[in-house]
Amino acid sequence: MPTGIAKVLKRLHYPLEVMLQCVRWYVADSLSSRDLEEMMAERGVALDHSTIHRWVIKWLPVFEKAIRRRLRPVGESWRIDETYIRVRGQWKYLYRAVDKAGHTIDFLLCPRRDTAAARRFFEKATAGRGTPTTVTVDKSGANRAALQALGAQRETPIEIRQNNYLNNLDEQDHRAIKRRLRPMLGFQNFRCARIVLGGIEAMHMIRKGQMLAPKGRRASSAEQLTCLGVFGPVET
Incomplete structure (x- = not known):
């Protein structure tokens, strides 16, 4: 075993x-x-x-x-967005990325929504799933700043697109996670939230055939x- x-x-x-x-x-x-x-x-x-x-x-x-x-390999065109998760009565931020086919790339629950949190997520995603050629984000300045800092360290720059319409794919994918969280009525601590969200995301990837x-x-x-x-x- x-x-x-x-x-x-x-x-x-x-x-x-x-x-x-x-x-x-x-x-x-x-x-x-x-x-x-x-x-x-x-x-x-x-x-x-x-x-x-x-x-x-x-x-x-x-x-x-x-x-x-x-996990199967993912595409090189990524859509990145974050959604709100309630933990002990406070809002935390679940960063998520999908490719243009809708396959989940990675995810990370963070206590804050800022450049440092966005960069931590991007570093985690690229370390585990490779480096994208194109990343689509919303109008968040923190996401763009984090991607520019990450791209400056690489020989091949990452093309950054800020387009809410193209990012709808990731926003729609949030719904499957939120639907599962509804009966839980929030989490009582950050560690448990991270573990449970990891399991829900993993099951979501299985259902998507990844x-x-x-x-x-x-x-x-x-x-x-x-x-x-x-x-x-x-x-x-």
Whole structure:
């Protein structure tokens, strides 16, 4: 069994299938942990909603790490935008990027919306997904300043376009994330918010067909998420 999964299982005493089912439902569907508590009770499994929440916090970083290793390449024309996320009654900022085909490139939750936060996100995205040739942003001066600073360090400059119309693709993609967050009624701390958002974004990428599947197999999103870490090397 992979080290990451074995480490998570070390102090958890429920069957693996039960834990994975609850975590998958939590990030995939518009359900709260209390909804899942009732659903599992109907199936003869007695759980407390706080137990489900602990599973979510423990398992999602493992899933996200495994999913990132299996992502398909993305295009070189990026759309970058940020949306608001409520954490402990305060608004935080989820930076997100998609390519022109709508595939998620990367994401990062930041406490502030400024040049430093935008640059941190761009550096994270380019480190993991390569350097774009063109980036479309809205009229935010912070985003443009961060991209110019990043481009100044590279031999090949990045073309920056500020166009709200072209950025609609990213803004529309925010809706899938916001729809899942609605039953949660906000987060209580920043760390949990980052972990849960990472899981929701990862599931969103799976649904968009961004994860490589084993050769000759047409696995559903549920099978792909459940079997992460169990598959051998992915053949393409």
